[in-house]
Amino acid sequence: MNYFAYSVSGYNADFATTQEELMERLSALGFNINNLNKNCNNSQQLIDNYNNIYNSRPTLSYDIDGMVYKLNRFDWQQRMGVLSRTPRWAIAHKFPAERAKTILKEITIQVGRTGALTPVAELEPITVGGVVVSRATLHNQDEIERKDIREGDLVILQRAGDVIPQIIEADKSARQPDSQPYKFPEICPVCGSHAIREQDEAVRRCTGGLICGAQIVERLKHFVSRQAFDIEGFGAQNIQSFWEDGLISEPADIFKLEREMLEKREGWGEKSIDNLLNAISEKRKISFVRFLYALGIRHIGLGTAKLFAKNYKSFQYLMEKSSFDELISIDGVGEKAATEFIEFLQEEHNKKLIENLLRHVQVEDYEDNRQQSQLTDKTVVFTGSMEKMTRDEAKAKAEFLGAKVSGSVSAKTDFVIAGTDAGSKLKKAQELGVKILTEEEWLEIANNI
Numbered sequence: 001m002n003y004f005a006y007s008v009s010g011y012n013a014d015f016a017t018t019q020e021e022l023m024e025r026l027s028a029l030g031f032n033i034n035n036l037n038k039n040c041n042n043s044q045q046l047i048d049n050y051n052n053i054y055n056s057r058p059t060l061s062y063d064i065d066g067m068v069y070k071l072n073r074f075d076w077q078q079r080m081g082v083l084s085r086t087p088r089w090a091i092a093h094k095f096p097a098e099r100a101k102t103i104l105k106e107i108t109i110q111v112g113r114t115g116a117l118t119p120v121a122e123l124e125p126i127t128v129g130g131v132v133v134s135r136a137t138l139h140n141q142d143e144i145e146r147k148d149i150r151e152g153d154l155v156i157l158q159r160a161g162d163v164i165p166q167i168i169e170a171d172k173s174a175r176q177p178d179s180q181p182y183k184f185p186e187i188c189p190v191c192g193s194h195a196i197r198e199q200d201e202a203v204r205r206c207t208g209g210l211i212c213g214a215q216i217v218e219r220l221k222h223f224v225s226r227q228a229f230d231i232e233g234f235g236a237q238n239i240q241s242f243w244e245d246g247l248i249s250e251p252a253d254i255f256k257l258e259r260e261m262l263e264k265r266e267g268w269g270e271k272s273i274d275n276l277l278n279a280i281s282e283k284r285k286i287s288f289v290r291f292l293y294a295l296g297i298r299h300i301g302l303g304t305a306k307l308f309a310k311n312y313k314s315f316q317y318l319m320e321k322s323s324f325d326e327l328i329s330i331d332g333v334g335e336k337a338a339t340e341f342i343e344f345l346q347e348e349h350n351k352k353l354i355e356n357l358l359r360h361v362q363v364e365d366y367e368d369n370r371q372q373s374q375l376t377d378k379t380v381v382f383t384g385s386m387e388k389m390t391r392d393e394a395k396a397k398a399e400f401l402g403a404k405v406s407g408s409v410s411a412k413t414d415f416v417i418a419g420t421d422a423g424s425k426l427k428k429a430q431e432l433g434v435k436i437l438t439e440e441e442w443l444e445i446a447n448n449i
């Protein structure tokens, strides 16, 4: 395998102060550096460079789907900060997708982890952008109706990078006279339960829950996936066949697998059994964030799991003490995530699932490796407007220094940083006796660490 190095994990001020310098350092250390990297000074140069690379794309010895612009100076990157998933100092500029025409033979329905019915177009295989494509996503019922996509249609599809190919439209002039609009199923094709659409939802969901084989299997697949338990060598196909043969039906069962259960299975030699059992054993200790994410609760992705972990530190504590009000008071946690989590815990079978799992798995308390400062683990609230930095910059800075930034003042607030025109939050802080800092005092702390 070959790769191009382009970043160093963690804060890299000692290693380099700009992206350009970083690339030089990496290159000097013997890493492979992509020679198309370029330092540009204005947007025209960016566009010119984009066009150059786009034109030379067919001659490259590897596939690319676009490029990324990064702010060169690391101190400016830090100043711009990061949204929950994406930095503000970098942006992708994709190349246009490649397109092709083929026959849509059939629309099949996949049932996901949360019961969502996803329509998939089964295609007459065709090459798009150098890859043979035989399936494409159709997203949901509305999408099919809006585009009036039917089985038997000649369709135009596109593929951009490694994204799943998409159907753009059907060629309606090529349609047979007996063609019928597609009728989206109202029962789950896997378990036969009703599939319903809730208000304001584009997705139709199977109501089968734990009796739905598809949902069970998808949850198990999610559980072992890379960002969750990341059990090496335990892929989607193993999950499927282990479940079909009754070896696993809930996450805890994975940790109850034994040599004798696997010995007679086709394709499983002593070595591969050893490897799997070892890989499972290694995950008997797991981080709070991975554990929570692995449960596969709707609206609780990695970002939200991390926010929960940061605030509660121990999973046990989260289970016992969290309430809806407390969860939504965490900056960045929305009502949907809080509702789903509380509802999840109210279900007896979910509690049982976690209990069973905790007999085999130890969840480590959340520890963050951000630098220690006067603000580490302190809860701060910003109010009013600042002169020297925007609210978002101030927030990013505070988080970088280890503080929790909250949107509202309570007895748990450690500092309120009051800019000009501070209103009700300042008043509340005064009433509660919370320490109040002026912008100057805040800058003093923020810049002197």
Ligand SMILES: [Zn+2]
Binding pocket: 111, 188, 189, 190, 191, 192, 193, 206, 207, 208, 209, 212, 213, 214, 215
């Ligand atoms: Zn179902």
